[in-house]
Amino acid sequence: MSIEEIRERAYDLWDRNHRPDGYELEFWLMGERELRAEQRAKLDH
Template sequence: MAPGPDDASAPLAGPDAISFEQIRERAYELWERNHRPEGFEIEFWLLAERELRNERERRKAAHEPAPSGLGPPSG
């Protein structure tokens, strides 16, 4: 059965998407780390989403082979 629109753990879009739950957890961690300020929910949400996307991109780049001809020089 496919996840429904109310499934909080469902990815937002595509197989590499970050789930609502992952963003929520990271935003909460950031909020706690910053002494739980009031009124910054959107800022922490966006920061969490940006951090998770950057982490995913770094992992993806680290696992992709270098394009031919652009590797380290041999000799």
């Protein structure tokens, strides 16, 4: 998982949630968490 992948996921989450101001860190962490979960799911299969 790269910084670019996290950035893209965080932006997508932020965009889908109507682009609220002041939540950059929250969306970054949410994106990172989602990508990690997807990676774990791939490894489990």
